[in-house]
Amino acid sequence: MKPAFYITTPIYYVNDAPHVGHAYTSLACDVMARFKRLDGFDVKYLTGTDEHGQKVEKSAQAQGVAPKEFTDRVSQNFRDMAAQMGYSNDDFIRTTEERHFRSCQALWTELEKRGEIYLGAYEGWYAVRDEAFYTESELTVGPDGKKHAPSGAEVEWVKEPSYFFKLSAWQDRLLAHYEANPDFIGPNSRRNEVISFVKGGLLDLSVSRTTFGWGVPVPSNPQHVMYVWLDALTNYITAVGYPDQTGDYARYWPADLHMVGKDIIRFHAVYWPAFLMAAGLQPPKRVYAHGWWTIEGQKMSKSLGNVITPAALVERYGIDAVRYFLLREMPFGADGDFSHRSMVGRLNTELANDLGNLAQRSLSMINKNCGAVLPVPGPFTDDDKAMLDPARGLLARLRPAIDTQSFHEAIEAVWVVVRAANGYVDRQAPWALKKTDPERMGTVLYVLAETVRCIALILQPFMPTTMGRMLDQLSVPADQRDFSCFDKPLVGGTPLPPPQGLFPRYQDPEAEEAAK
Numbered sequence: 001m002k003p004a005f006y007i008t009t010p011i012y013y014v015n016d017a018p019h020v021g022h023a024y025t026s027l028a029c030d031v032m033a034r035f036k037r038l039d040g041f042d043v044k045y046l047t048g049t050d051e052h053g054q055k056v057e058k059s060a061q062a063q064g065v066a067p068k069e070f071t072d073r074v075s076q077n078f079r080d081m082a083a084q085m086g087y088s089n090d091d092f093i094r095t096t097e098e099r100h101f102r103s104c105q106a107l108w109t110e111l112e113k114r115g116e117i118y119l120g121a122y123e124g125w126y127a128v129r130d131e132a133f134y135t136e137s138e139l140t141v142g143p144d145g146k147k148h149a150p151s152g153a154e155v156e157w158v159k160e161p162s163y164f165f166k167l168s169a170w171q172d173r174l175l176a177h178y179e180a181n182p183d184f185i186g187p188n189s190r191r192n193e194v195i196s197f198v199k200g201g202l203l204d205l206s207v208s209r210t211t212f213g214w215g216v217p218v219p220s221n222p223q224h225v226m227y228v229w230l231d232a233l234t235n236y237i238t239a240v241g242y243p244d245q246t247g248d249y250a251r252y253w254p255a256d257l258h259m260v261g262k263d264i265i266r267f268h269a270v271y272w273p274a275f276l277m278a279a280g281l282q283p284p285k286r287v288y289a290h291g292w293w294t295i296e297g298q299k300m301s302k303s304l305g306n307v308i309t310p311a312a313l314v315e316r317y318g319i320d321a322v323r324y325f326l327l328r329e330m331p332f333g334a335d336g337d338f339s340h341r342s343m344v345g346r347l348n349t350e351l352a353n354d355l356g357n358l359a360q361r362s363l364s365m366i367n368k369n370c371g372a373v374l375p376v377p378g379p380f381t382d383d384d385k386a387m388l389d390p391a392r393g394l395l396a397r398l399r400p401a402i403d404t405q406s407f408h409e410a411i412e413a414v415w416v417v418v419r420a421a422n423g424y425v426d427r428q429a430p431w432a433l434k435k436t437d438p439e440r441m442g443t444v445l446y447v448l449a450e451t452v453r454c455i456a457l458i459l460q461p462f463m464p465t466t467m468g469r470m471l472d473q474l475s476v477p478a479d480q481r482d483f484s485c486f487d488k489p490l491v492g493g494t495p496l497p498p499p500q501g502l503f504p505r506y507q508d509p510e511a512e513e514a515a516k
């Protein structure tokens with residue numbers, strides 16, 4: 001049986017329209033999911049929407065519709081994003097679904113039964129935008145004279161009866177868990193941040209609200225709705241069938257990876273493992289927090305009007321160029337900036353010139369000079385071997401990079417081979433061999449085609465559509481595109497279809513003018 005691999009995105013708040021930040025997290029998961037599927041894993045890739053809480057209820061009110069009607073409408077925007085970006089998620093969960101109510105209430109009942117939850121009263125600060133509680137010491141006073149959370153969100157004073165989760169009792173066990181599982185939190189900077197937060201001491205966490213009703217009712221006391229983060233985090237086990245612990249739960253839980261943005265690491269690496277351990281369930285294997293995008297040097301915000309939607313990007317540059325750019329531009333884990341100029345630069349240089357031309361010129365020469373049939377190679381020279389060995393080594397090279405979410409490094413490793421192949425063509429000059437040594441020309445073109453095959457195979461998770469077309473042009477059968485076929489070389493004598501350009505240069509008078 002194939003080994004299981006379970007990967008999740010955060011579930012997105014429906015009150016916001018999908019933007020490039022959301023697209024980024026889901027893209028990273030998609031690339032991992034596709035890579036693992038091609039590498040022989042039984043993958044479950046989950047995404048979805050977070051539909052409860054005060055923030056969503058307020059947005060619905062502002063539009064004058066009932067929350068359910070509002071969420072039904074806006075959740076669809078995130079499904080559309082998945083289609084626009086080519087995500088291969090296996091499930092899409094909504095927290096308003098029946099399966100999720102059942103799961104949340106079962107988890108609550110278990111926590112209560114184990115004495116991990118008690119009834120009290122909350123009095124303190126709450127930021128609706130973050131759906132998070134803050135202590136006085138975390139707040140700062142803004143230029144508007146109002147108090148703000150570290151995220152910049154406004155806070156309000158809340159005083160109401162509330163259930164509490166005994167988070168304070170979990171401090172030592174959480175620290176022991178981080179210690180025993182060094183890979184639990186990535187990257188390392190976030191791990192250190194979480195550890196120092198937990199070392200600073202944990203307060204019991206308010207886990208229910210009574211002043212609004214848009215949430216999952218507390219089973220033993222339906223005057224209360226569950227805190228939206230307890231509800232939201234539970235989605236990860238709902239989707240594998242909790243409270244049923246056989247079937248998918250047994251197969252996929254604990255999740256291999258929760259991918260999140262740096263803004264929500266605390267919820268995933270502190271609260272969530274504590275809830276799970278307190279309920280006698282296993283925590284996820286790993287939580288990875290990536291960095292944030294700014295747009296042309298500025299924070300993305302509705303008020304600045306600089307929010308970029310995935311649909312607009314795809315329409316302008318093409319789906320695979322966008323997928324490539326987002327994971328290439330900044331080291332995963334760090335913050336980075338999205339600029340049109342950089343996007344066009346990479347599209348034209350790395351995709352159109354480096355990769356597109358490599359494939360195009362190799363395949364055109366075969367088409368013109370070899371009767372559109374892949375040549376049967378003669379003996380390989382040292383230079384041929386120095387080209388083929390690293391190309392065939394790409395799978396082994398990329399596995400550890402993908403497993404550690406080093407997407408940027410993975411792409412760079414492929415480009416080392418792409419650039420080497422361009423150097424190899426120039427050195428071997430197959431066009432000149434046509435007259436002097438046609439057999440040698442055949443071998444050189446075979447080496448190039450085989451190199452392109454390895455590149456196209458390994459880049460499928462990043463650029464599935466274009467790499468699929470590249471493999472079509474090499475006549476690689478559909479059933480020989482997974483990584484078990486990585487070592488299966490092209491067969492000389494195979495007819496090839498006429499080649500077509502895959503990455504048209506982006507013509508942009510604005511950027512070309514600016515580049516002068």
Ligand code: ME8
Nearest residue numbers: 010011012013021022025050232233260261292293
């Ligand atoms: O936090 N750059 O949902 P959310 C990169 N519902 N990534 C960004 C980004 C940016 N500028 N802006 C947002 C929630 N993101 C909760 C999650 S999970 C149980 C509940 C990404 O809609 C990043 O992944 O506010 C961040 O963590 C997520 O969007 C926040 O999405």
